[in-house]
Amino acid sequence: DAGVTQSPTHLIKTRGQHVTLRCSPISGHKSVSWYQQVLGQGPQFIFQYYEKEERGRGNFPDRFSARQFPNYSSELNVNALLLGDSALYLCASSLAGYEQYFGPGTRLTVT
Amino acid sequence: QKEVEQNSGPLSVPEGAIASLNCTYSDRGSQSFFWYRQYSGKSPELIMFIYSNGDKEDGRFTAQLNKASQYVSLLIRDSQPSDSATYLCAVNGDFNKFYFGSGTKLNVKP
Numbered sequence: 001d002a003g004v005t006q007s008p009t010h011l012i013k014t015r016g017q018h019v020t021l022r023c024s025p026i027s028g029h030k031s032v033s034w035y036q037q038v039l040g041q042g043p044q045f046i047f048q049y050y051e052k053e054e055r056g057r058g059n060f061p062d063r064f065s066a067r068q069f070p071n072y073s074s075e076l077n078v079n080a081l082l083l084g085d086s087a088l089y090l091c092a093s094s095l096a097g098y099e100q101y102f103g104p105g106t107r108l109t110v111t
Numbered sequence: 112q113k114e115v116e117q118n119s120g121p122l123s124v125p126e127g128a129i130a131s132l133n134c135t136y137s138d139r140g141s142q143s144f145f146w147y148r149q150y151s152g153k154s155p156e157l158i159m160f161i162y163s164n165g166d167k168e169d170g171r172f173t174a175q176l177n178k179a180s181q182y183v184s185l186l187i188r189d190s191q192p193s194d195s196a197t198y199l200c201a202v203n204g205d206f207n208k209f210y211f212g213s214g215t216k217l218n219v220k221p
Contacts, residue, residue, distance in 0.1 A: 033209065042115075042199050042211030043155065056207030090154055097207060098143050102154040 002027065004093045004103030012109045013081050021076045021106045023091030031055075031097040032074040034066055035090040037105075043090055049074055050097050086110045114138060115202050117212035125220050130187040132215050134200030137181070144176055145201040146185045148194075149214065155199055159185060190219045 005024045013019050025032050031050040035043035048056035049068035068074045078085055086109050092100035116135045124130045132146075143162055147155035159174040161167045161183070167174045173186040183202075187194055197214040204210055 035211075040213070042201075042213050044211070045209045048207050048209070056209070058208060088154075098203070099145070099157060099160050100209070101157055102147075105154045 004091055004101055006089075006091050006103040006106050008106060009104070010107045010109075012111060014111055015081055015083060017081050017110075019078050019081060019108060021078075021089050021091075021108075022073065023076070023093075023103060024073045025091075025093035026101060029093040029095055029101075030072055031094045031100075032068055032072065033092045033094070033097075033100055034074070034076045035092065035102075036060075036085075037088045037090055038086075046076070048097060055097065081110045083110050113212075114204060114210035115200055115212035117198075117200055117215050119213060120216040121218050122215055123218045123220060124190050126190060126192060128190050128219075130190045130194065130217055130219070132185040132187075132198050132200075132217065134183045134185075134202075134212055135181055136183070136200075136202045136210070138202065138204045138210075139178075139181065141202045141204060143203040144174070144183045146172075146174060146183075147199040147201060147211075149197045149199055151196075187217075190217075192219050192221050195219045 033048040034046040037043040045058035047066045063079045088105045091103045094100045146159040149155045161174040175184045199214045200212040
């Protein structure tokens with residue numbers, strides 16, 4: 001069975017630009033969560049979606065938004081990029097939101 | 112105070128020994144606890160989860176939970192060089208938030 005997939009793998013953007021990251025969960029999983037991980041730290045929770053509804057939100061500014069589609073895939077959008085947004089963005093898939101399985105991540109570099 | 116605290120390490124153990132990794136958390140209402148392994152340059156991999164006080168064993172791994180002390184631990188028996196990685200503790204919090212510690216780096220020496 002395919003695991004969690006994320007696209008793109010790497011991305012380079014300029015300050016002030018907008019970015020969209022995509023995630024497809026494990027087949028049968030209805031929940032997707034997004035995390036930001038900077039080097040040397042653990043993942044920081046951004047959002048959790050379950051059955052297309054936002055179920056949890058971390059302490060991130062409104063520049064960060066997400067949505068989940070009817071096929072349970074998800075997008076994370078970040079507006080007005082800052083240098084500090086450079087990080088590994090991880091998507092995690094779960095049946096109902098608890099045991100989460102991570103995708104390979106998208107490495108975002110903001111210059 | 113961070114929601115989840117872990118000793119950053121590195122924790123060095125010889126091959127074949129027991130590695131003991133510890134984690135404390137601040138939210139007494141937390142109900143779900145997870146251990147992830149992360150190799151350098153890779154994404155985290157779920158290795159254990161525990162919801163009830165006590166021990167839970169899976170192969171060489173044992174997770175231990177003590178809600179009264181707000182303490183979670185992971186024991187790795189017969190440690191192998193391939194176990195060398197960063198181990199992340201994660202806890203669920205209010206409003207379906209999840210909190211990760213910064214991880215403990217484990218080195219298993221052949």
